[in-house]
Amino acid sequence: xxxxxxxxxxxxxxxxxxxxxxxxxxxxxxxxxxxxxxxxxxxxxxxxxxxxxxxxxxxxxxxxxxxxxxxxxxxxxxxxxxxxxxxxxxxxxxxxxxxxxxxxxxxxxxxxxxxxxxxxxxxxxxxxxxxxxxxxxxxxxxxxxxxxxxxxxxxxxx
Numbered sequence: 321x322x323x324x325x326x327x328x329x330x331x332x333x334x335x336x337x338x339x340x341x342x343x344x345x346x347x348x349x350x351x352x353x354x355x356x357x358x359x360x361x362x363x364x365x366x367x368x369x370x371x372x373x374x375x376x377x378x379x380x381x382x383x384x385x386x387x388x389x390x391x392x393x394x395x396x397x398x399x400x401x402x403x404x405x406x407x408x409x410x411x412x413x414x415x416x417x418x419x420x421x422x423x424x425x426x427x428x429x430x431x432x433x434x435x436x437x438x439x440x441x442x443x444x445x446x447x448x449x450x451x452x453x454x455x456x457x458x459x460x461x462x463x464x465x466x467x468x469x470x471x472x473x474x475x476x477x478x
Contacts, residue, residue: 323453324438325391327419334391336360336384337420338403339368341428341476342413342443345378352406353384355399360384368423375476377413381423397451404441404449414472416440417449429469434462442471 328334340348350363368379384403390396400417407415416429417439427433429440435456441447448464450456 324451324456325388328391329388331420334386334388335420336386336400337418338382338384338407338415339379339418339423340382340407340411340413340415341375341377341379341472342408342411343377344410344412347380348382348407348410352410353382353403355402356395358390358399360386368425375472375478377476378411379425380411382407397449400439400449401441401447404439404447408441408443408445408447412443413475414440414442414468415447416468429465429472431462431466434465437465437468440465440468442468442475 328336347365350359353360353363362383362385364383364385366381366383368381404415404417416437418433419436419438422433422436424433429437438451438456439447439449450461455461
């Protein structure tokens, strides 16, 4: 991956993939993704399979199609942080941003996929969005994602 923008737009349109894992089964309303008057062009929602039933959690995927030029807006990472905050609070769990193909129940927030997660928020905590490729490649980021895994195991034990 040469840049985050390349990773987000690899298949054509700019699609931000946001997942939630939590206690709440109802999905977010599309209005929840409107931040400072800016809203995704399209929102698709997918309920993930029932694999994590032992965790007693609902996992939803939201594909947020945005205008490609918005990825260059210096305010965009802040909008993503607010989306994560709202999504984690609504789900009463964890929300995260990841690249296409990085989701698997057995590997949530593990070191082998840490570099494919570029944002997260645990309900009640501060959202984090990484917009620099170098940070995603760092050991510090891998440790931080491991802390999210610890929160997952604590709040949603298997």
